[in-house]
Amino acid sequence: xxxxxxxxxxxxxxxxxxxxxxxxxxxxxxxxxxxxxxxxxxxxxxxxxxxxxxxxxxxxxxxxxxxxxxxxxxxxxxxxxxxxxxxxxxxxxxxxxxxxxxxxxxxxxxxxxxxxxxxxxxxxxxxxxxxxxxxxxxxxxxxxxxxxxxxxxxxxxxxxxxxxxxxxxxxxxxxxxxxxxxxxxxxxxxxxxxxxxxxxxxxxxxxxxxxxxxxxxxxxxxxxxxxxxxxxxxxxxxxxxxxxxxxxxxxxxxxxxxxxxxxxxxxx
Amino acid sequence: xxxxxxxxxxxxxxxxxxxxxxxxxxxxxxxxxxxxxxxxxxxxxxxxxxxxxxxxxxxxxxxxxxxxxxxxxxxxxxxxxxxxxxxxxxxxxxxxxxxxxxxxxxxxxxxxxxxxxxxxxxxxxxxxxxxxxxxxxxxxxxxxxxxxxxxxxxxxxxxxxxxxxxxxxxxxxxxxxxxxxxxxxxxxxxxxxxxxxxxxxxxxxxxxxxxxxxxxxxxxxxxxxxxxxxxxxxxxxxxxxxxxxxxxxxxxxxxxxxxxxxxxxxxxxxxxxxxxxxxxxxxxxxxxxxxxxxxxxxxxxxxxxxxxxxxxxx
Numbered sequence: 001x002x003x004x005x006x007x008x009x010x011x012x013x014x015x016x017x018x019x020x021x022x023x024x025x026x027x028x029x030x031x032x033x034x035x036x037x038x039x040x041x042x043x044x045x046x047x048x049x050x051x052x053x054x055x056x057x058x059x060x061x062x063x064x065x066x067x068x069x070x071x072x073x074x075x076x077x078x079x080x081x082x083x084x085x086x087x088x089x090x091x092x093x094x095x096x097x098x099x100x101x102x103x104x105x106x107x108x109x110x111x112x113x114x115x116x117x118x119x120x121x122x123x124x125x126x127x128x129x130x131x132x133x134x135x136x137x138x139x140x141x142x143x144x145x146x147x148x149x150x151x152x153x154x155x156x157x158x159x160x161x162x163x164x165x166x167x168x169x170x171x172x173x174x175x176x177x178x179x180x181x182x183x184x185x186x187x188x189x190x191x192x193x194x195x196x197x198x199x200x201x202x203x204x205x206x207x208x209x210x211x212x213x214x215x216x217x218x219x220x221x222x223x224x225x226x227x228x229x230x231x232x233x234x235x236x237x238x239x240x241x242x243x244x245x246x247x248x249x250x251x252x253x254x255x256x257x258x259x260x261x262x263x264x265x266x267x268x
Numbered sequence: 269x270x271x272x273x274x275x276x277x278x279x280x281x282x283x284x285x286x287x288x289x290x291x292x293x294x295x296x297x298x299x300x301x302x303x304x305x306x307x308x309x310x311x312x313x314x315x316x317x318x319x320x321x322x323x324x325x326x327x328x329x330x331x332x333x334x335x336x337x338x339x340x341x342x343x344x345x346x347x348x349x350x351x352x353x354x355x356x357x358x359x360x361x362x363x364x365x366x367x368x369x370x371x372x373x374x375x376x377x378x379x380x381x382x383x384x385x386x387x388x389x390x391x392x393x394x395x396x397x398x399x400x401x402x403x404x405x406x407x408x409x410x411x412x413x414x415x416x417x418x419x420x421x422x423x424x425x426x427x428x429x430x431x432x433x434x435x436x437x438x439x440x441x442x443x444x445x446x447x448x449x450x451x452x453x454x455x456x457x458x459x460x461x462x463x464x465x466x467x468x469x470x471x472x473x474x475x476x477x478x479x480x481x482x483x484x485x486x487x488x489x490x491x492x493x494x495x496x497x498x499x500x501x502x503x504x505x506x507x508x509x510x511x512x513x514x515x516x517x518x519x520x521x522x523x524x525x526x527x528x529x530x531x532x533x534x535x536x537x538x539x540x541x542x543x544x545x546x547x548x549x550x551x552x553x554x555x556x557x558x559x560x561x562x563x564x565x566x567x568x569x570x571x572x573x574x575x576x577x578x579x580x581x582x
Binding site: 122 | 287298413519523561
């Protein structure tokens with residue numbers, strides 16, 4: 001329970017923070033003030049400013065939108081692609097199962113960031129393309145999960161009973177398999193969100209995700225790297241924001257897993 | 269054992285074939301004509317036509333795929349469009365940097381994970397255990413490139429102990445090479461260390477609750493012997509698999525870390541190929557890096573089967 005609460009609190013802070021960047025009267029995250037450039041944290045700029053004199057607090061809060069967007073979009077794409085494939089492979093079986101699983105093996109043989117870079121190279125750099133790439137890369141994880149849950153549920157008595165009563169495959173999928181797999185999918189979604197935040201930051205760091213002047217935590221760290229000796233504050237806060245968000249999703253995932261599986265409760 | 273190895277090699281070849289097909293197909297979708305990209309928009313149609321023929325672009329894609337695959341088998345990965353040099357020699361030049369980085373990162377990860385994982389399992393539920401668990405939770409959530417930046421800030425800019433980036437080859441000056449790799453390898457290794465520590469801890473806890481451990485203790489063996497001779501050996505098996513998975517992570521992570529530390533490795537080569545849309549170079553690098561990961565996973569699998577006979581006879 002502890003990790004669930006901790007994760008919820010951390011993510012609550014991140015969500016409120018990025019919402020506040022649109023609601024509260026904060027400085028415009030894109031507005032440049034050349035006279036204020038590279039100024040250290042102060043009352044006026046609590047997190048300092050960057051090389052163009054943009055307010056870093058505003059930029060980090062706005063960057064939260066990108067990070068949360070990346071997690072929602074890429075988990076959405078990964079599950080929309082992966083889960084139907086996994087269910088089909090698990091429930092129909094045979095050649096279909098064999099072929100799709102070998103394909104998933106091949107997709108997972110690529111180091112994930114390498115595959116994401118390749119996909120972005122094809123579609124062109126940009127925040128949405130980066131999110132789609134991360135989603136595509138994570139699809140096989142969801143497919144595997146859905147397949148293994150479907151396989152384990154397929155032989156259970158309540159599914160056999162429904163089959164004996166003449167329920168169609170689709171009905172079994174809709175009323176028996178899907179509701180019983182949701183909890184597993186939820187845990188995976190939370191882990192997937194945490195890897196998506198990290199992956200989006202990495203892609204933006206190497207210039208393939210969010211493009212300037214828009215703020216993204218990864219991009220901000222890349223800019224900070226250039227001014228490390230004169231403006232170290234630029235490198236501290238965006239990294240901390242990534243860390244807290246990823247930690248939040250990890251705790252949420254751990255908490256959800258413990259909640260479903262009482263046997264694991266109390267063990268690390 | 270031989271049968272096991274042969275079976276694994278066959279499935280590895282199937283995966284690599286699929287990987288090569290996907291890599292090739294993916295990069296065919298890229299919009300734009302490579303010949304136009306090289307010669308510019310003002311090139312004459314004749315020049316474009318002859319360059320297309322030279323690059324083999326006038327043939328249908330299945331033929332080009334077969335041609336590319338046949339070349340790969342001979343170690344000929346084509347020619348980089350931008351750098352106008354064979355992809356294989358570009359890779360050979362950069363490989364030592366990436367390989368040293370990945371190996372050093374793995375060593376650092378193991379050096380941290382072994383004592384941390386064992387200690388936290390042996391001192392289960394103690395403040396030390398909680399501290400190690402907390403540290404590993406932090407390690408998993410921190411992006412490696414942020415660790416890298418923080419390390420540069422501390423060790424290069426404030427303490428002025430280590431260089432901020434760049435590389436000097438092992439042949440020229442081994443000590444300098446080590447100094448240049450220390451920070452990047454640590455940033456990459458800490459994340460892997462966190463994963464391995466958690467795995468070693470939980471697998472040690474599992475093993476320590478087995479009856480044969482109680483038996484070993486009951487017959488009066490020293491605690492040290494029980495932990496290292498009886499428990500650790502069996503606890504290592506799942507850790508070995510995870511270490512195999514982490515090789516892929518290190519390979520991918522090195523792409524970003526090389527960028528942070530300006531290391532002239534495969535990752536930087538890949539990024540420059542992506543920025544300039546150098547398709548043959550991207551294809552060659554993706555194929556090469558994936559093959560390395562798949563091959564090292566095979567080695568881990570074989571090691572795994574050697575450690576645990578149950579797997580061989582499955």
